[in-house]
Amino acid sequence: MTILNLLFIVFLGILFFITYFHISNYLLDSYGGRSVKRYNFENSIRVIVFIAPAFIVLFVFILYPVFETIRLSFYDKFGREFVGLYNYKWAVNDPEFRRSILNNLVWLLVVPTLSTFFGLVIANLADRIWWGSIAKSIIFMPMAISFVGAGVIWKFIYEYRGPDNTQIGLLNAIIVSLGYEPQAWLTIPIWNNFFLMAIMIWIQTGLALVIFSAALRSIPKEMLEAARIDGASELKIFFSIIIPYLEQTILVIWTLITIIVLRIFDIIFAMTNGEWQTGVLANLMYDWMFRGGGDSGRGSVLAIVIMIGVIPILAWNLYKHRQEQKI
Amino acid sequence: MKKISLSSILSQLLLLFFVIIWIIPTFGLFISSLRDKDLLAISGWWTALTTTEINEIYRMSGMESQIEEDGYFKIKGKLFEDNSGKKIESFGINSKKINEFKIGDIAIFKDESEVILDENGNYEWRSKSEFQKKKGKRLFTTSLSPPSFTFENYREVLLKEGIGRAFVNTMAVALPSTLIPLIICSFFAYSLTWMRFYGRDTLLAIIIASLVVPLQMSLIPILTIYNDFGALFGVAAKSYPGVWMAHTGFGLASTTFLLRNFLKSLPNEMMEAAKVDGASHYDIFLRIIIPLSIPAFASIFILQFLWCWNDLLVGLVFLDQVPSEIILTAKLKELLGSRGENWEILTTGAFVSMTVPLFIFFALQRYFIRGLVAGSVKG
16 A cells, blocks of 8 residues: 555545534534424434444444453354353463463552652652753653553663673663673563563653642642641651642552553563563463464453453442432 | 751752653663664663774685785775774784784784785785685774764664654554544534433443453454454455554543543533524534634543554554554564664664654643543543
8 A cells, every 4th residue: 555545545534534424414404493393303313423423433342342252251262162161261270371460460569559659759859849840751751652662762771692792781781880790681580570560660650740740739838838837847748748638649540550551561562572471461362362373262261351450440430420420 | 947958959869860760761762773783783872972992803805806016916905984984993813812913013924924904994915925715814803983873773764674654654543543533522522411312321331431441352352343344345454444443442432531521611501502592513513612622632632642653452453564554563563573683773763653752742741741630530
């Protein structure tokens, strides 16, 4: 496909949706409004016109797949024959699966916690310093780039050359200058997971930072002033006023990053492809989508395990939504 | 007073520490993408401003190029091209003593032929007897290379490595994948906020539930649908329109949710007044909602665009990995596998993929942050 063709179909694709809304509404406008009956009819058709595209997409890409994935998890690799709990039994006994779920749990424990912590500390520091907004910009920047781009950046930092060569990776160069042997960081089981997590923390701290910065502004200035006049140290203010005040925000950020980490795929796929015991559920799932021609049963089980991780958050969101509707 | 200034200095230092840690990785990548590829392979990017010592092995020309002059058989030649700015410091004729001779020294081989070398790599190799071998002897050089920066890597990556085309492809994926959900979700969010119909609350609850449903739950069924679609109609669904719709599906819940939160904050009286004046829902949408929503649109556009631009998984599953369809992230991942040692290609490719996000980041940071904060406060 030439670039000109590409430009053309891009244009056509966008135009299609604009035309749909414009023409259907134009027809309705010219039809309706002349009698009460017509007006009501026009309105109910208009609802359908407004909702239909989004609803169809929602149905095809989210609602139907969720149920289909659940169904497929009870079927064989081609999705043809019912096999009961076979795929689930396979998963429980599969060492790769166990390794992945363990890794996922460690990711879930480490990344949201440290990102939130760093974000809170940095937001608090930057709030009181005149060049704080520049600092925030810099720390926030990794949020804009892709996980794969971040992967290349960090792979360069972890780059390993044999002990006789000049190290071009920053980490090994530092290690060597301190008099230690260089290491192939990404191939050391268990520890390599933490080197991968560092990348995610590097990215997600920015997210926590900007949200905390916005939230910090909602703390009444008088309260902080009063505490300072009473001689409270900054550390004391941080722990006794700021943290309790931001409790809700901390929870929100923590869940937000948890959801992102739960489906983490790109970083591991780009850096190690799950080798040296770094695999997580999303990577294993991608693998099983294609391994041996693809196994939709096993792949679905893995997707469901990821889904189970978000169900508490989903339930909590729905509960909060209900509460709001009542008010 | 003294105590306060001490704590202020400490917090400045601490913040500075964080900033340095956070900026160094990206900075290193950027510097590396501008360095000469030979230097990049043998020295750390933090030495980019210093002169680098390079050890190399060259082979002189063989018997064909010999001439007879002043009673000697001579082979003259040049070890490397002039333009690299390299200056040879010392050289050797034996791999065990590569620094044996200085420039200007005459090195004598075992067969009694002699060679002199100047710092630009011009050599003269002479012998009393005629040269008999097709291959010339080896010279080991140690040269100093001054700091040099170049855009050569960018040219190579954009034109030869296919990153340029991948950039265009990514744009062709990301732009419709952002605009289509924005169009259809704005109508959707409008009807969820301002129209009355049966099942509205259920639909809203479904949107809120869909916000956190992981992408992975949809991959296998949609891939099956796409494959069936292709078999049925004879056109590959795994193509641009397919990816746009997939991105639209995965971004639909959050786009609708953010837009609805915004629309809810608009005053109801305005809509009522317009309705009394006889405006239809479409009139209200075009004349009132859209102009008022521009800032919200900007935030959501940026979030969704960055998400699509930076995505790997959707592009990997729903596009063929061929030059006319591969996206930047997938291309980078491919290069990580095939050109893992060519850091000039990797660093430059990564930086090219980051240009658009970084531009958006610096130019439109306000909208970006506003979108993130709006999305998080409730999500």
